[in-house]
Amino acid sequence: MRGVLSEYLSKDHDRLDALLTRSTATPGIIDMESYSQFRKGILRHISMEEKIVLPAITRWQGGRKAALAERLRLDHGAIVSLLVPPPTESIVLTLRSIFAVHNPLEEQKGGLYELLDSMAGTETEKVLRELQSGPRLRYCPTTRNPMQSKQPGLPLRERATNFINCRRGR
Numbered sequence: 001m002r003g004v005l006s007e008y009l010s011k012d013h014d015r016l017d018a019l020l021t022r023s024t025a026t027p028g029i030i031d032m033e034s035y036s037q038f039r040k041g042i043l044r045h046i047s048m049e050e051k052i053v054l055p056a057i058t059r060w061q062g063g064r065k066a067a068l069a070e071r072l073r074l075d076h077g078a079i080v081s082l083l084v085p086p087p088t089e090s091i092v093l094t095l096r097s098i099f100a101v102h103n104p105l106e107e108q109k110g111g112l113y114e115l116l117d118s119m120a121g122t123e124t125e126k127v128l129r130e131l132q133s134g135p136r137l138r139y140c141p142t143t144r145n146p147m148q149s150k151q152p153g154l155p156l157r158e159r160a161t162n163f164i165n166c167r168r169g170r
């Protein structure tokens with residue numbers, strides 16, 4: 001049985017999947033209202049994982065990162081970079097193909113969320129409250145200028161973090 005933290009984060013995956021599906025329900029058209037809810041939601045979700053979940057696991061493991069952390073962070077960087085330009089059908093397809101591999105790494109047995117649940121112990125309620133109140137974000141709007149060209153020297157993950165925080169880079 002899933003613990004409460006797994007449950008909270010896995011349900012967020014389901015909610016975001018449904019929004020992305022709704023945004024492309026009509027072939028050839030992207031419903032921008034659904035897409036923009038999805039976009040805000042996935043940025044918040046990634047922030048929860050980057051700013052709350054992964055640091056908490058590192059702390060509980062005495063400074064050792066979760067084995068999956070680097071892999072997940074690379075995926076997060078790729079996801080965020082796809083949220084920079086205005087959406088197209090191929091961007092939505094690419095996002096889906098990333099989620100098809102990424103979400104199971106978090107949800108499956110032995111995945112990130114099970115590790116989170118198993119380590120949280122007496123901090124479970126505190127972490128749940130942190131997730132529910134969520135990191136405060138300023139959402140950068142989409143731009144036709146790819147952020148890569150503005151920040152050519154920065155690694156993808158750092159560019160993604162800057163984008164989540166709406167910063168311009170170094």
Ligand SMILES: [Fe+2]
Pocket residue numbers: 046049072076102106
């Ligand atoms: Fe993730």
Ligand SMILES: [Fe+2]
Pocket residue numbers: 009013045049103106
């Ligand atoms: Fe996730």
